[in-house]
Amino acid sequence: MSIANIVATLEKLEKMHKSLLELALAKTEYIKQGDMEKLDQLIKNEQAHVAAINTLEQQRQSMVTDYLRAKGIALTDTPSVADVINAAENSEIKEALVNVRERLVTLLNQLKMQNDLNQKMVLNSLQFINVTLDAMRPQRTEQFNYSGAEIRGNSEITKRSFNEFKA
Template structure:
């Protein structure tokens, strides 16, 4: 398996993950918790496969750079590989695939940010709806004996006590 084929597989997996992210937006809007749960399971499987492919990619790039006697970073990048490749055709293929993958990653980040905001708004809406059913806070009814008789321990602020 070559680095290019691994990058193409990563591209396909990220495209599929982006499709799931778009579906997730619709599911969140529809407030379908069961479908959301199933979709999250599919996302986790995609992420696991992407992680495996990314590890393979790093290993292949490391092996290639080591074989050429080129110093590389701890996590060798495709950019480092592109710089090391002699064949102009392979370089162009890697550059094109890398650019498509970077575009997909940007789109995926934008979509995931949107989904996160939608989930947050949904949670806020649920909290607002549940507020009337929550018991009152205990500190709201913290009366001492003087307050019950109409004498508060708090200093009364009058108009003359305030500062402009």
């Protein structure tokens, strides 16, 4: 297994994550606009991207494992690109690995920040909807006489015995 194959796979991962970031940015706009149809389509597209990324990630892990075994290096639980960088002997290939890894890490951080923003926006929208629904629901008003007892006695609480409230 050559490092060039690992670099190529990392570059494919980088392209897929860039595309996923573009989808996350578009998702932000659709959330702002409240366009549920486009948002639904985008989420389906996003799921396809995630599936492709998972496949590439499995390939990357397999390549890294094969490379490290071929070099006779003891494997950790999840061998990483950093392990390959440490094992690489050619400085040009090592530099290529470092560069693509740094770009990928930066991209992943941007994607995480954008997804966090989208999540917060969706939660805020849901809170707004809940507040609006609560305001639109009729409030239950109970009528009490001057002693504080309920006038009609139709309350569910007054009909239950004390034993029903024990847990």
